[in-house]
Amino acid sequence: MRVAKRILKRSVVAAAMAALAALPARADWGLLNMPEGVSDLSREIHGLHMLMLWVCVVIAFFTFGAMIFAMIRFRKSRGAVADQKFLHNARLEAAWTIIPVLILIGMALPSVEKLVMIEDMSGSEITIKVTGHQWYWQYEYLGSGVSYYSRLARESDIARQKGSGIDPAIVENYLLDVDKPLVVPTGVKIRMLLTANDVIHAWWVPDFGMKRDAIPGFINEMWISVDADKPGTYRGQCAELCGADHGFMPIVVIAKPRPEFDAWLEQQKTAAPAAFAATE
Amino acid sequence: MAHASHDDHAHGRPAGIVRWLTTTNHKDIGTMYLVFSLLMFLIGGAFAFVIRSELFQPGLQLVDPAFFNQMTTMHALVMVFGAVMPATVGLANWMIPMQIGAADMALPRMNVFSFWLLAFAFLLLLSTFLMPGGAPASGWTLYPPLVLQSGEAFPLAIFSIHLMGASSIMGAINVIVTIVNMRAPGMTLLKMPLFSWSWLITAYLLIAVMPVFAGAVTMLLTDYFFATSFFNAAGGGDPVLFQHVFWFFGHPEVYIMILPAFGIVSEIIPTFSRKPIFGYEAMVYAIASIAFLSFIVWAHHMFTVGMPLAGQLFFTLSTMLIAVPTGVKIFNWTATMWRGSVSFEPPMLFALAFLFLFTIGGFSGLMLAIVPADFQYHDTYFVVAHFHYVLVPGSVFGLMAAVYYWMPKWTGHMYDMRLAKWHFWLSAIFVNVLFFPQHFLGLAGMPRRIPDYAAQFADWNMVSSVGAFGFGLAQLLFVWLIVKCVRGGERATAGVWDWPHGLEWTVPSPAPYHTFEKAPEVH
Numbered sequence: 001m002r003v004a005k006r007i008l009k010r011s012v013v014a015a016a017m018a019a020l021a022a023l024p025a026r027a028d029w030g031l032l033n034m035p036e037g038v039s040d041l042s043r044e045i046h047g048l049h050m051l052m053l054w055v056c057v058v059i060a061f062f063t064f065g066a067m068i069f070a071m072i073r074f075r076k077s078r079g080a081v082a083d084q085k086f087l088h089n090a091r092l093e094a095a096w097t098i099i100p101v102l103i104l105i106g107m108a109l110p111s112v113e114k115l116v117m118i119e120d121m122s123g124s125e126i127t128i129k130v131t132g133h134q135w136y137w138q139y140e141y142l143g144s145g146v147s148y149y150s151r152l153a154r155e156s157d158i159a160r161q162k163g164s165g166i167d168p169a170i171v172e173n174y175l176l177d178v179d180k181p182l183v184v185p186t187g188v189k190i191r192m193l194l195t196a197n198d199v200i201h202a203w204w205v206p207d208f209g210m211k212r213d214a215i216p217g218f219i220n221e222m223w224i225s226v227d228a229d230k231p232g233t234y235r236g237q238c239a240e241l242c243g244a245d246h247g248f249m250p251i252v253v254i255a256k257p258r259p260e261f262d263a264w265l266e267q268q269k270t271a272a273p274a275a276f277a278a279t280e
Numbered sequence: 281m282a283h284a285s286h287d288d289h290a291h292g293r294p295a296g297i298v299r300w301l302t303t304t305n306h307k308d309i310g311t312m313y314l315v316f317s318l319l320m321f322l323i324g325g326a327f328a329f330v331i332r333s334e335l336f337q338p339g340l341q342l343v344d345p346a347f348f349n350q351m352t353t354m355h356a357l358v359m360v361f362g363a364v365m366p367a368t369v370g371l372a373n374w375m376i377p378m379q380i381g382a383a384d385m386a387l388p389r390m391n392v393f394s395f396w397l398l399a400f401a402f403l404l405l406l407s408t409f410l411m412p413g414g415a416p417a418s419g420w421t422l423y424p425p426l427v428l429q430s431g432e433a434f435p436l437a438i439f440s441i442h443l444m445g446a447s448s449i450m451g452a453i454n455v456i457v458t459i460v461n462m463r464a465p466g467m468t469l470l471k472m473p474l475f476s477w478s479w480l481i482t483a484y485l486l487i488a489v490m491p492v493f494a495g496a497v498t499m500l501l502t503d504y505f506f507a508t509s510f511f512n513a514a515g516g517g518d519p520v521l522f523q524h525v526f527w528f529f530g531h532p533e534v535y536i537m538i539l540p541a542f543g544i545v546s547e548i549i550p551t552f553s554r555k556p557i558f559g560y561e562a563m564v565y566a567i568a569s570i571a572f573l574s575f576i577v578w579a580h581h582m583f584t585v586g587m588p589l590a591g592q593l594f595f596t597l598s599t600m601l602i603a604v605p606t607g608v609k610i611f612n613w614t615a616t617m618w619r620g621s622v623s624f625e626p627p628m629l630f631a632l633a634f635l636f637l638f639t640i641g642g643f644s645g646l647m648l649a650i651v652p653a654d655f656q657y658h659d660t661y662f663v664v665a666h667f668h669y670v671l672v673p674g675s676v677f678g679l680m681a682a683v684y685y686w687m688p689k690w691t692g693h694m695y696d697m698r699l700a701k702w703h704f705w706l707s708a709i710f711v712n713v714l715f716f717p718q719h720f721l722g723l724a725g726m727p728r729r730i731p732d733y734a735a736q737f738a739d740w741n742m743v744s745s746v747g748a749f750g751f752g753l754a755q756l757l758f759v760w761l762i763v764k765c766v767r768g769g770e771r772a773t774a775g776v777w778d779w780p781h782g783l784e785w786t787v788p789s790p791a792p793y794h795t796f797e798k799a800p801e802v803h
Contacts, residue, residue, distance in 0.1 A: 031724040031736055034656055049653045056643040063610060067635060070617040074553070075624075082555040082779075083619035093559055096611040097604060104600045107650065112593065114652040119589050160340060160732055168338040169735055175338075176734045199426040200519060202584060202659060206725040210655050213584050215520060216425060217513020220586040239584075239659040239727045241419045243426060244346040247730030 035206050038230040038255075041223075042209025044114050055107055118210070121223055124191035128182070132194075132201030132214040132238065135245035139182050142193075146268040152248050153177035160248060176235040181252035185261035187228030194220040199243060205236030205251055213240055226255040293793065304388035305793060306373045309395055311690070313370030314683075316399060318759065320362030321676075323406070325752055327355035332714075332748035335741050340732050348731035349417035350409070356420035357437075360537065361444045362402050364671070367679045368540035369394075369451045372479045375686060376455060378784040378791065379473045381464025381800045386457040387450075394450035401443035408433035419729060421530070422497065424511040424522050428504050435505070438497045445490040452483035452490075464783070466802035470564065473782050474557060477564050478543025481571045485532045485539070488575070493529035496522060520585050527578035535574045538638075538670060539567055541678025542609060545631045547782070548685050549613050552628035553620030554779040559612040566605035566612075573602045583654045592651045599649035603642065610639055623778070626700035630681035633673055633708045641669030644719065659729075662722025668715045673708070680707075680758065687762070688776045692790030693769030699761045706754035713747030 036046045074080045131138040133149075140147040152160075156175050159166035168174040184190050194203055194214040204211030208224040226234075236251040256264060293299055300312065330351045334342050343351070373391065377384055385391050408415040413431015416422070430437070459480050463472065472480075499510040500522070509515025511522045550557045557563060579587060579595040587595075613635055622628075644666040648654050657663060688694050717740035722728075726737045733741065772789040774780075783802070787795045 031740075032720045034723045035725070045652045045656055048650060049647070049656065052647045052650060052653065056646060060639070060643065063614070063639060064636065067614050067617070067632075070614055070620075071622055071632065074617060074620050074622050076554070076621040077623070080619075080621045082553065082621040084555055086615070086619045087556055087558055087560070089615075092615070093562055093608070093612075097608055100604050100607045104603060104646075107646070108597055108600055111596065111650045111652050115589060115592060118652060118655070162340040162342075162344060164339075166339075168732075174735050175732060199429070200423060204659075204727070206656065211584055211658060212586060212655075215513075215585065217519070218586075236725070237727050237730070241349070241423070241426065241729045243429065244344070244349060244417075246349075247345060247727075247732050 037207045037209045038227050038232075038234065039208060039225040040227075041117065041225065042207060044117065045209040048111060048114060051110065052107060055103065059103070118222075121191055121221055123189050124223055125188040126185070127191040127193060128184070129193045129195070130203050130214060132196035132198075132203070132242065132249075134198050134243050135238075135249040137178075137182075137201075137203070137249060137251060138197075141265060141268075144265055144269060146265060148180055148268075150178045150180050150182060150252070152250060153179055157248070173235065175248065176237070176250045176252070178250055178252045181233070181254045183254045183256060183261060183264055184224075184226060185258045186226045186231050186255045187258060189223055189225050191221065191223050194222065200240050201238050201242045201249070202240035203236075203251060204239040205234050205253055207234045207236075208253075211236075211239050228257070231255045231257055304384075304392045306377050306385045306388065306391065307690075307791065307793065309385075309388075309391050310370045310373030310375075312395055313366045313373060313398075316395075316402075317363050317367035317370060318762070320358050320366065320402065321755070322759070324355050324358035324363050325755060327351045327358065328748060329752055331355060332745040334731055335733070336745040337742060338733055338735055338738050343731070345731045346417060347414065349419075349729070350415040352729055353416050353419055354405075354409075357405065357416075358402075359671075360420065360533070361441075364537045364675050364679070365448065366398060368479070368482070368537070369448075371475075371540065371544070371679070371682050371686075372451070372455055374690065375784060376458060376476050376479060377462070378787065378795055379476045379782055380459060380462065380467050381783050381796045381802065382458060382462035383794060383797050383799075385454050386462055387454045390450050391454050394447040394454070397443050397447040397450075401440040401447065404436050404443070405440040408436050411436065421523075421526060422500065423526075424500060424503065424519050427500060428511075435501065438501050441497050442494055445494045448486050449490050452486035455479050455483040456487075464796065464799040464802050470561065471802060473543075474546035474560070474563055474567075475540070475543035478539045478546070478567055481567050482536050482539045485536050485571055485574065489529040489532045489536075492525060493533075496525040496529065499525075520582070523582045523585060524579065527581045528575070530581065531578045532571070532574040534667075534670070535570060537675045538678075539571070541634065541675045542567060544678045544682040544685070545613060545634050546609075548627045548631040548681055549616050549635075551685070551777050551779055551781060552625060552631075553617045553622050555616065555620045556781065557612065558615035558618070559608075562608055563612055566608045569605040570602060573598060573605070577602065580649055580654070583651050584658045596649055596651050600646065603646055606642055610635065610642075625684075625777070626695075626697065626704055627681045627685035629701070629704045629708075630677045630684060633704070634677045634681065637669055637673030637677070637708075637711070641666055641674055644669065657722060659727055660722035661718040661726045661728055664728045665715050665718035665722060668718070672715065673711050677707070677711075683762070686784070687765055688772035689784060689787075689789050689791055691766050691769075692772055692788075693765050694772050694776075695761055695765035695769060699757060699764075703754055703757045703761060706757070707751060710747045710750035710754060714744055714751050715747070717741075717744045717747075 034046055034049050036043055127142040129140040129142055136149055136151040138149050155171050156177055159168055159171045194212055196214040196216040201214040202211050203214055210222050210224060212220050212222045232255055234253045238246055238249045334348055411432040416430055416433050416437045418427035502508040503510055509517040511517045511519045546557055546563060577599045580599045648657055684700060721737055721740050726733055774788050775785045
């Protein structure tokens with residue numbers, strides 16, 4: 001019996017160790033935390049997130065420390081006798097009511113300034129209207145006549161079918177790739193108008209630091225930007241349950257330097273009617 | 281159950297199934313609620329098992345996306361309305377009369393009516409799996425317009441919610457009437473045990489918000505069948521209005537699920553620290569403040585719908601304020617152990633796990649309250665991790681602690697301590713393996729409520745699923761332990777524990793069918 005128990009204990013420990021050893025093998029530590037993102041806004045939000053995380057860690061250190069100390073120091077098996085009189089302490093109770101209030105005010109204040117920044121739509125250079133559909137996105141460059149749909153890329157769409165037999169690992173950017181990405185210029189403030197055609201969706205690219213709901217019948221606003229020195233491809237997903245294929249309407253944004261973007265938009269203007277005709 | 285027959289001489293009581301169908305006894309009804317809730321916990325757990333199995337690796341292996349959405353929706357509805365809430369009602373039925381020295385609940389027939397309403401509500405809700413189109417799949421939040429795309433399950437789901445609401449309201453009225461009118465002489469409100477206090481306040485929350493929820497789903501019903509446009513922009517309505525009304529119910533609802541657990545932990549920590557609760561009155565006021573604040577924070581669930589700046593600031597600040605009374609509770613529990621004589625029986629183990637892990641859920645809650653960061657966290661696995669930390673090692677561990685604390689009083693038997701400790705350690709370890717990685721997934725960008733995901737989320741999803749399987753299996757130990765304890769075991773004394781404190785420990789174990797027919801004097 002005792003031997004069996006020992007073997008059981010050892011195998012549990014061994015399994016746990018194996019599990020732990022296997023974990024970091026592929027773990028990219030960047031996948032543990034919020035991305036810093038590619039704009040001032042996303043970095044501000046990331047900073048706020050880290051600030052709160054550390055405040056919570058410090059509070060946790062003290063409160064968990066006190067709990068663990070009490071559990072060890074005042075345990076009965078160590079001969080501790082309960083002090084039946086330690087039931088109130090006005091000063092202590094006032095302290096642990098007032099100090100948290102101060103900490104909370106300290107945590108809330110820096111968010112005000114960021115919130116003002118988020119809600120300030122002024123100074124945007126282009127406006128893109130985003131419409132959510134079940135289950136794809138539509139992008140419209142207001143004032144230019146360029147408008148198109150953006151759907152889950154074909155490779156992903158085939159692989160994601162139940163029983164497709166295709167290993168998602170071999171599909172590049174599985175579920176995070178589209179047929180026609182949104183293209184934006186770097187280094188400028190971009191105003192996004194969000195709405196939906198059927199149910200509520202939400203447009204979210206983590207690297208831009210923002211998400212907002214696309215609500216049928218209403219137009220929501222937000223702005224994004226990409227640092228001038230960070231052109232590239234950024235990916236996100238719909239973030240509001242919108243039906244069966246909610247998990248299959250990704251967002252891909254290609255950020256290009258302004259001149260390249262302008263050239264791309266010009267090209268779209270001429271290509272658009274033809275492409276439109278072709279898809280209809 | 282092996283109640284001695286001499287308890288019954290006052291009123292004859294039918295035996296077997298007829299007893300359970302006709303009973304109005306608060307202990308029988310409490311038992312029925314608890315058994316019902318355990319059954320629902322297993323059913324809801326089975327749904328979670330399907331979810332975590334599908335998410336074990338990328339790609340769709342087991343279910344279609346539409347069925348996956350039915351699973352997430354029904355998992356939530358069953359766990360919230362079928363497992364956690366009825367368990368708290370079961371405990372209220374068993375323990376409130378015994379804690380305040382009353383012979384029974386004030387309104388026994390209404391009591392049993394509310395139980396049977398609940399049972400039929402769930403029969404109705406679960407039957408929707410057999411309907412064309414399957415069960416509701418819009419998430420338990422039932423947001424329009426998506427929910428209006430439901431199939432034939434829709435009216436049944438709405439009606440079952442109405443029944444659940446009626447059942448909850450009746451249960452709540454019963455608790456309030458019992459506590460207000462039937463306390464033993466000398467049991468002033470500020471002498472009342474904290475579990476009864478937490479339930480008194482919970483009952484007011486229920487009465488305040490369940491009708492709001494009923495109204496909201498009725499508006500959905502008329503939008504669906506009678507072409508009203510409460511939530512349809514094309515007809516002059518507003519889909520976001522539903523979210524406001526829903527969360528006006530929904531946020532107090534989360535406190536309806538946690539306040540009784542606060543009460544339970546406030547009973548257990550003193551017992552196993554062998555000294556009364558620290559700052560009793562502060563504990564009462566803290567529960568009351570949390571209940572009040574729960575009415576003015578609802579929009580923090582929906583910051584991304586686009587609100588005026590002032591609104592966002594108001595809901596941030598009011599939400600953060602909740603941390604103050606919650607902190608008071610955590611500190612008072614810690615201070616109760618301080619200079620105590622602490623031992624680690626199973627109820628205390630669960631209460632301590634509650635203390636640590638609920639606090640972790642509190643921290644992520646604080647982070648979620650900060651609007652700019654919430655724009656990143658919202659609708660990701662970070663939120664899933666947050667509310668599961670407060671609900672599973674929070675509410676559910678609180679409920680399990682209650683079972684381990686009071687079960688010897690209910691059955692008259694001590695349970696298998698070794699099995700209980702196995703159940704505890706497996707649950708406590710696996711619940712963290714299950715939910716902690718979900719923080720990482722959310723921060724790294726995985727949205728919630730998706731059946732399949734990109735490759736970078738694969739590792740932590742697999743870890744989380746392993747945790748889920750372990751946690752699920754551990755709960756089978758719990759069921760086995762309960763069955764064993766009901767069937768037999770070492771006889772429990774009246775006091776059961778080393779330092780029993782409160783009226784429920786003055787009656788024999790098992791508690792006779794009728795207790796306190798003559799009210800005790802409380803000094």
